[in-house]
Amino acid sequence: VDEIQLNNTQVNNTLDNVIFTQDDTRLNAVIIVLVRNSELHQLRKTMRSFEDRWNKKYNYPYVFLNDQEFTQEFKTMTTALTSAKTYYGLIPEHMWSYPPWIDQNKAAETRREMGFRRILYGDSESYRHMCRFNSGFFFRHELIEKYDYYWRLEPGVEFTCDIEYDTFKFIKENNITYGFTIALLEVSETIPTLWRTIVDFVYKYPQYISDNNFISFITGDEMATYNGCHFWSNFEIGDLNFFRSEKYLNFFDFLDQAGGFYYERWGDAPVHSIALLLFLERSKIHFFNDIGYSHPPFQHCPINTDYHNAGRCFCDPASNFDDQWGSCTNDWIKNY
Ligand code: GDP
Ligand code: MN
Structure with a gap:
Protein backbone atom coordinates (compact mmCIF):
# COMPACT_ATOMS: atom_id res chain seq x y z
CA VAL A 1 0.00 0.00 0.00
CA ASP A 2 1.23 3.39 -0.96
CA GLU A 3 0.63 5.59 2.00
CA ILE A 4 2.03 9.05 2.12
CA GLN A 5 1.26 11.80 4.47
CA LEU A 6 2.16 15.16 3.04
CA ASN A 7 2.32 17.94 5.53
CA ASN A 8 1.08 21.35 4.68
CA THR A 9 4.48 22.90 4.26
CA GLN A 10 3.93 23.35 0.53
CA VAL A 11 0.78 25.29 1.16
CA ASN A 12 0.64 28.47 3.13
CA ASN A 13 -2.44 27.81 5.19
CA THR A 14 -1.09 27.74 8.71
CA LEU A 15 -3.49 30.50 9.62
CA ASP A 16 -6.46 28.30 8.79
CA ASN A 17 -5.01 25.68 11.06
CA VAL A 18 -4.78 28.06 13.96
CA ILE A 19 -8.30 29.29 13.55
CA PHE A 20 -10.10 26.10 12.81
CA THR A 21 -8.22 23.02 13.86
CA GLN A 22 -9.78 21.41 16.88
CA ASP A 23 -7.73 18.24 17.05
CA ASP A 24 -8.69 17.56 20.63
CA THR A 25 -12.36 17.35 19.86
CA ARG A 26 -12.28 15.69 16.45
CA LEU A 27 -13.77 12.22 16.37
CA ASN A 28 -12.08 9.18 14.91
CA ALA A 29 -13.58 9.83 11.49
CA VAL A 30 -12.39 9.98 7.89
CA ILE A 31 -13.41 11.29 4.50
CA ILE A 32 -13.25 8.39 2.03
CA VAL A 33 -12.79 9.06 -1.67
CA LEU A 34 -12.63 6.22 -4.17
CA VAL A 35 -11.37 7.87 -7.33
CA ARG A 36 -9.36 7.46 -10.55
CA ASN A 37 -6.42 9.64 -11.56
CA SER A 38 -8.45 10.81 -14.56
CA GLU A 39 -11.02 12.35 -12.20
CA LEU A 40 -8.52 14.70 -10.53
CA HIS A 41 -10.06 17.97 -11.67
CA GLN A 42 -13.63 16.92 -11.00
CA LEU A 43 -12.43 15.97 -7.54
CA ARG A 44 -10.67 19.29 -6.97
CA LYS A 45 -13.95 21.08 -7.60
CA THR A 46 -15.64 18.79 -5.11
CA MET A 47 -12.94 19.22 -2.47
CA ARG A 48 -13.03 23.00 -2.82
CA SER A 49 -16.78 22.90 -2.22
CA PHE A 50 -16.53 20.40 0.63
CA GLU A 51 -13.75 22.33 2.37
CA ASP A 52 -15.51 25.68 2.00
CA ARG A 53 -18.89 24.49 3.17
CA TRP A 54 -17.67 22.25 5.98
CA ASN A 55 -14.28 20.65 6.44
CA LYS A 56 -12.13 23.79 6.80
CA LYS A 57 -13.76 24.12 10.22
CA TYR A 58 -12.97 20.55 11.28
CA ASN A 59 -10.04 19.28 9.22
CA TYR A 60 -11.09 15.67 9.12
CA PRO A 61 -8.48 13.59 7.28
CA TYR A 62 -8.99 12.22 3.79
CA VAL A 63 -8.20 8.74 2.54
CA PHE A 64 -8.10 8.47 -1.25
CA LEU A 65 -8.38 4.95 -2.63
CA ASN A 66 -7.69 3.65 -6.10
CA ASP A 67 -7.27 0.32 -7.87
CA GLN A 68 -4.20 1.86 -9.59
CA GLU A 69 -1.32 3.92 -8.19
CA PHE A 70 -2.11 7.60 -7.73
CA THR A 71 0.12 9.94 -9.69
CA GLN A 72 2.33 12.48 -7.94
CA GLU A 73 0.29 15.22 -9.63
CA PHE A 74 -2.89 13.80 -8.14
CA LYS A 75 -1.40 13.70 -4.66
CA THR A 76 0.08 17.19 -4.81
CA MET A 77 -3.02 18.87 -6.22
CA THR A 78 -5.43 17.27 -3.76
CA THR A 79 -3.24 17.75 -0.70
CA ALA A 80 -2.92 21.42 -1.63
CA LEU A 81 -6.66 21.94 -1.27
CA THR A 82 -6.94 21.11 2.42
CA SER A 83 -5.26 21.73 5.75
CA ALA A 84 -6.30 18.25 6.82
CA LYS A 85 -4.07 15.21 6.51
CA THR A 86 -4.29 13.26 3.27
CA TYR A 87 -3.51 9.58 2.73
CA TYR A 88 -3.36 7.66 -0.53
CA GLY A 89 -3.98 3.95 -0.76
CA LEU A 90 -3.90 1.24 -3.36
CA ILE A 91 -6.73 -1.29 -3.23
CA PRO A 92 -5.36 -4.82 -2.88
CA GLU A 93 -6.11 -7.24 -5.68
CA HIS A 94 -8.52 -9.46 -3.75
CA MET A 95 -10.80 -6.49 -3.06
CA TRP A 96 -11.00 -5.59 -6.75
CA SER A 97 -11.20 -8.82 -8.73
CA TYR A 98 -13.36 -11.88 -9.33
CA PRO A 99 -13.75 -14.27 -6.44
CA PRO A 100 -12.81 -17.81 -7.53
CA TRP A 101 -16.37 -19.15 -7.75
CA ILE A 102 -17.40 -16.64 -10.41
CA ASP A 103 -17.60 -17.99 -13.96
CA GLN A 104 -15.91 -15.17 -15.85
CA ASN A 105 -17.29 -16.27 -19.22
CA LYS A 106 -20.78 -16.06 -17.87
CA ALA A 107 -19.97 -12.62 -16.43
CA ALA A 108 -18.66 -11.44 -19.82
CA GLU A 109 -21.79 -12.77 -21.51
CA THR A 110 -23.94 -10.77 -19.08
CA ARG A 111 -22.01 -7.59 -19.83
CA ARG A 112 -22.46 -8.07 -23.55
CA GLU A 113 -26.15 -8.72 -23.20
CA MET A 114 -26.73 -5.80 -20.81
CA GLY A 115 -24.71 -3.59 -23.16
CA PHE A 116 -27.04 -4.45 -26.06
CA ARG A 117 -29.96 -3.49 -23.86
CA ARG A 118 -28.26 -0.16 -23.07
CA ILE A 119 -28.52 -0.66 -19.33
CA LEU A 120 -26.53 1.97 -17.42
CA TYR A 121 -22.97 0.63 -16.94
CA GLY A 122 -24.37 -2.76 -18.07
CA ASP A 123 -21.29 -3.46 -20.19
CA SER A 124 -18.71 -2.26 -17.67
CA GLU A 125 -16.43 -4.67 -15.85
CA SER A 126 -14.70 -2.02 -13.68
CA TYR A 127 -18.04 -0.66 -12.50
CA ARG A 128 -18.86 -4.12 -11.12
CA HIS A 129 -15.56 -4.38 -9.25
CA MET A 130 -16.27 -0.89 -7.89
CA CYS A 131 -19.76 -1.82 -6.67
CA ARG A 132 -18.45 -4.98 -5.02
CA PHE A 133 -15.61 -3.06 -3.37
CA ILE A 163 -22.95 22.94 7.22
CA GLU A 164 -22.49 24.56 10.58
CA TYR A 165 -21.97 21.60 12.87
CA ASP A 166 -19.79 18.51 13.14
CA THR A 167 -21.88 15.88 11.38
CA PHE A 168 -19.81 13.08 12.92
CA LYS A 169 -20.54 14.34 16.42
CA PHE A 170 -24.15 14.72 15.43
CA ILE A 171 -24.50 11.08 14.43
CA LYS A 172 -22.54 9.88 17.42
CA GLU A 173 -24.54 11.91 19.93
CA ASN A 174 -27.83 10.90 18.37
CA ASN A 175 -26.90 7.24 18.10
CA ILE A 176 -27.28 7.30 14.32
CA THR A 177 -25.62 4.64 12.16
CA TYR A 178 -26.17 6.06 8.70
CA GLY A 179 -27.26 9.29 7.05
CA PHE A 180 -28.34 10.08 3.50
CA THR A 181 -29.50 13.07 1.43
CA ILE A 182 -31.15 11.44 -1.59
CA ALA A 183 -33.27 8.29 -1.81
CA LEU A 184 -34.43 7.02 -5.18
CA LEU A 185 -35.51 4.06 -7.31
CA GLU A 186 -32.97 1.56 -8.65
CA VAL A 187 -32.84 0.57 -12.33
CA SER A 188 -34.65 -2.74 -11.93
CA GLU A 189 -32.79 -4.45 -14.82
CA THR A 190 -29.59 -4.29 -12.78
CA ILE A 191 -30.95 -6.42 -9.92
CA PRO A 192 -33.31 -9.15 -11.28
CA THR A 193 -32.50 -11.68 -8.53
CA LEU A 194 -31.26 -9.42 -5.72
CA TRP A 195 -34.51 -9.47 -3.79
CA ARG A 196 -34.93 -13.23 -4.08
CA THR A 197 -31.43 -13.58 -2.63
CA ILE A 198 -32.30 -11.19 0.20
CA VAL A 199 -35.39 -13.24 1.05
CA ASP A 200 -33.25 -16.42 1.15
CA PHE A 201 -30.87 -14.63 3.48
CA VAL A 202 -33.66 -13.55 5.81
CA TYR A 203 -34.92 -17.17 5.97
CA LYS A 204 -31.44 -18.32 6.87
CA TYR A 205 -30.76 -15.65 9.51
CA PRO A 206 -34.12 -14.53 10.94
CA GLN A 207 -32.37 -13.58 14.19
CA TYR A 208 -30.54 -10.77 12.38
CA ILE A 209 -33.68 -8.78 11.64
CA SER A 210 -34.38 -5.82 13.91
CA ASP A 211 -37.76 -5.77 15.66
CA ASN A 212 -38.09 -2.12 14.89
CA ASN A 213 -36.83 -2.17 11.33
CA PHE A 214 -38.10 0.07 8.56
CA ILE A 215 -38.29 -2.57 5.85
CA SER A 216 -41.72 -1.21 4.92
CA PHE A 217 -39.84 1.63 3.21
CA ILE A 218 -38.78 -0.82 0.49
CA THR A 219 -41.45 -3.50 0.44
CA GLY A 220 -45.17 -2.95 0.76
CA ASP A 221 -46.17 -6.61 0.59
CA GLU A 222 -44.38 -8.40 3.41
CA MET A 223 -41.22 -8.88 1.41
CA ALA A 224 -42.84 -10.39 -1.69
CA THR A 225 -41.36 -7.65 -3.88
CA TYR A 226 -38.79 -4.86 -3.64
CA ASN A 227 -39.97 -1.41 -4.67
CA GLY A 228 -36.43 -0.34 -5.66
CA CYS A 229 -36.01 2.48 -3.14
CA HIS A 230 -32.52 2.94 -1.75
CA PHE A 231 -30.25 5.59 -0.29
CA TRP A 232 -27.99 7.05 -2.97
CA SER A 233 -24.62 5.92 -1.72
CA ASN A 234 -22.46 8.51 -3.45
CA PHE A 235 -23.25 10.46 -0.27
CA GLU A 236 -22.95 8.56 2.98
CA ILE A 237 -22.13 9.58 6.52
CA GLY A 238 -21.99 6.55 8.71
CA ASP A 239 -20.61 4.23 11.32
CA LEU A 240 -17.99 1.91 9.83
CA ASN A 241 -18.53 -0.62 12.60
CA PHE A 242 -21.96 -1.42 11.19
CA PHE A 243 -20.29 -2.80 8.06
CA ARG A 244 -17.72 -4.69 10.12
CA SER A 245 -20.41 -6.47 12.14
CA GLU A 246 -20.94 -10.20 11.83
CA LYS A 247 -24.42 -9.55 10.43
CA TYR A 248 -23.24 -7.34 7.64
CA LEU A 249 -20.21 -9.48 6.78
CA ASN A 250 -22.42 -12.58 6.52
CA PHE A 251 -24.88 -10.57 4.46
CA PHE A 252 -22.17 -9.45 2.04
CA ASP A 253 -20.71 -12.97 1.76
CA PHE A 254 -24.14 -14.39 1.06
CA LEU A 255 -24.72 -11.90 -1.78
CA ASP A 256 -21.18 -12.34 -3.07
CA GLN A 257 -21.63 -16.12 -3.24
CA ALA A 258 -24.84 -15.64 -5.21
CA GLY A 259 -22.77 -13.91 -7.91
CA GLY A 260 -25.07 -10.99 -8.71
CA PHE A 261 -22.31 -8.39 -8.54
CA TYR A 262 -21.03 -9.97 -11.78
CA TYR A 263 -23.91 -11.97 -13.31
CA GLU A 264 -26.18 -8.96 -12.92
CA ARG A 265 -25.01 -5.50 -11.88
CA TRP A 266 -25.89 -5.14 -8.23
CA GLY A 267 -25.05 -1.70 -6.90
CA ASP A 268 -23.59 -0.92 -3.50
CA ALA A 269 -26.45 1.51 -2.87
CA PRO A 270 -29.28 -1.06 -2.71
CA VAL A 271 -26.95 -3.50 -0.93
CA HIS A 272 -26.11 -1.01 1.84
CA SER A 273 -29.68 0.23 2.04
CA ILE A 274 -31.31 -3.16 2.36
CA ALA A 275 -28.88 -4.25 5.08
CA LEU A 276 -29.44 -1.04 7.04
CA LEU A 277 -33.20 -1.33 6.75
CA LEU A 278 -33.22 -4.98 7.83
CA PHE A 279 -30.74 -4.83 10.69
CA LEU A 280 -31.39 -1.46 12.29
CA GLU A 281 -34.10 0.28 14.16
CA ARG A 282 -35.48 2.98 11.95
CA SER A 283 -34.29 5.74 14.29
CA LYS A 284 -30.69 4.85 13.42
CA ILE A 285 -31.06 6.05 9.85
CA HIS A 286 -31.07 9.80 9.35
CA PHE A 287 -32.20 11.99 6.47
CA PHE A 288 -29.83 14.99 6.30
CA ASN A 289 -32.50 17.33 5.01
CA ASP A 290 -30.32 20.36 5.81
CA ILE A 291 -27.40 19.35 3.57
CA GLY A 292 -27.57 20.82 0.07
CA TYR A 293 -25.97 18.24 -2.19
CA SER A 294 -25.67 17.73 -5.91
CA HIS A 295 -24.60 14.58 -7.75
CA PRO A 296 -25.69 15.15 -11.34
CA PRO A 297 -28.33 14.58 -12.57
CA PHE A 298 -30.02 14.94 -9.16
CA GLN A 299 -29.68 17.26 -6.22
CA HIS A 300 -31.13 17.71 -2.80
CA CYS A 301 -31.76 21.38 -2.06
CA PRO A 302 -33.37 22.23 1.29
CA ILE A 303 -36.77 23.80 0.78
CA ASN A 304 -36.66 25.52 4.15
CA THR A 305 -36.66 29.20 3.14
CA ASP A 306 -34.91 30.20 6.36
CA TYR A 307 -31.71 28.60 5.11
CA HIS A 308 -31.88 30.52 1.87
CA ASN A 309 -32.84 33.82 3.45
CA ALA A 310 -30.00 33.50 5.93
CA GLY A 311 -27.55 33.04 3.06
CA ARG A 312 -26.63 29.52 4.01
CA CYS A 313 -27.52 27.91 0.68
CA PHE A 314 -27.12 28.81 -2.97
CA CYS A 315 -29.04 25.98 -4.68
CA ASP A 316 -32.41 26.50 -6.37
CA PRO A 317 -35.12 24.94 -4.18
CA ALA A 318 -37.17 24.36 -7.35
CA SER A 319 -34.47 21.90 -8.50
CA ASN A 320 -34.87 19.79 -5.39
CA PHE A 321 -35.31 16.15 -6.42
CA ASP A 322 -37.37 15.10 -3.37
CA ASP A 323 -40.74 15.71 -5.05
CA GLN A 324 -39.86 14.43 -8.49
CA TRP A 325 -40.67 11.10 -10.08
CA GLY A 326 -38.11 8.47 -9.06
CA SER A 327 -37.42 9.99 -5.67
CA CYS A 328 -38.29 8.01 -2.53
CA THR A 329 -37.53 10.79 -0.09
CA ASN A 330 -41.12 11.88 0.37
CA ASP A 331 -42.11 8.30 1.18
CA TRP A 332 -39.42 8.34 3.80
CA ILE A 333 -40.64 11.57 5.35
CA LYS A 334 -44.30 10.53 5.24
CA ASN A 335 -43.85 7.10 6.75
CA TYR A 336 -40.97 7.71 9.08
P1 GDP B 1 -22.11 6.60 -10.68
O1 GDP B 1 -22.18 7.62 -9.58
O2 GDP B 1 -22.92 5.39 -10.37
O3 GDP B 1 -22.39 7.17 -12.02
O4 GDP B 1 -20.60 6.03 -10.74
P2 GDP B 1 -19.23 6.83 -10.65
O5 GDP B 1 -18.56 6.82 -11.99
O6 GDP B 1 -19.41 8.15 -9.99
O7 GDP B 1 -18.38 5.86 -9.70
C1 GDP B 1 -18.65 5.77 -8.32
C2 GDP B 1 -17.39 6.05 -7.52
O8 GDP B 1 -16.41 5.06 -7.80
C3 GDP B 1 -16.72 7.38 -7.85
O9 GDP B 1 -16.10 7.85 -6.66
C4 GDP B 1 -15.68 7.01 -8.88
O10 GDP B 1 -14.59 7.90 -8.84
C5 GDP B 1 -15.27 5.64 -8.39
N1 GDP B 1 -14.88 4.72 -9.47
C6 GDP B 1 -15.67 4.19 -10.44
N2 GDP B 1 -14.98 3.34 -11.23
C7 GDP B 1 -13.71 3.34 -10.75
C8 GDP B 1 -12.50 2.66 -11.14
O11 GDP B 1 -12.47 1.87 -12.08
N3 GDP B 1 -11.38 2.92 -10.40
C9 GDP B 1 -11.40 3.79 -9.33
N4 GDP B 1 -10.26 4.00 -8.68
N5 GDP B 1 -12.50 4.43 -8.94
C10 GDP B 1 -13.65 4.20 -9.64
MN1 MN C 1 -20.98 9.16 -9.04
Missing part, protein backbone atom coordinates in the same frame (compact mmCIF):
# COMPACT_ATOMS: atom_id res chain seq x y z
CA ASN A 134 -18.03 -0.46 -2.01
CA SER A 135 -20.38 -3.19 -0.83
CA GLY A 136 -17.92 -5.45 0.92
CA PHE A 137 -14.46 -4.02 1.33
CA PHE A 138 -14.03 -0.26 1.73
CA PHE A 139 -14.51 -0.43 5.51
CA ARG A 140 -11.72 -3.01 5.90
CA HIS A 141 -9.09 -1.42 3.71
CA GLU A 142 -5.94 -1.04 5.78
CA LEU A 143 -6.03 2.78 5.68
CA ILE A 144 -9.66 2.78 6.84
CA GLU A 145 -9.50 0.04 9.48
CA LYS A 146 -8.60 2.33 12.37
CA TYR A 147 -11.53 4.73 11.92
CA ASP A 148 -15.03 4.57 13.37
CA TYR A 149 -16.96 7.02 11.19
CA TYR A 150 -16.79 7.97 7.53
CA TRP A 151 -18.14 10.41 5.02
CA ARG A 152 -18.07 9.19 1.43
CA LEU A 153 -17.18 11.77 -1.17
CA GLU A 154 -17.12 11.40 -4.96
CA PRO A 155 -15.50 13.46 -7.71
CA GLY A 156 -18.07 15.78 -9.32
CA VAL A 157 -20.40 16.27 -6.38
CA GLU A 158 -21.05 19.68 -4.89
CA PHE A 159 -22.21 20.95 -1.50
CA THR A 160 -24.58 23.88 -1.75
CA CYS A 161 -25.23 24.89 1.86
CA ASP A 162 -22.98 25.80 4.76
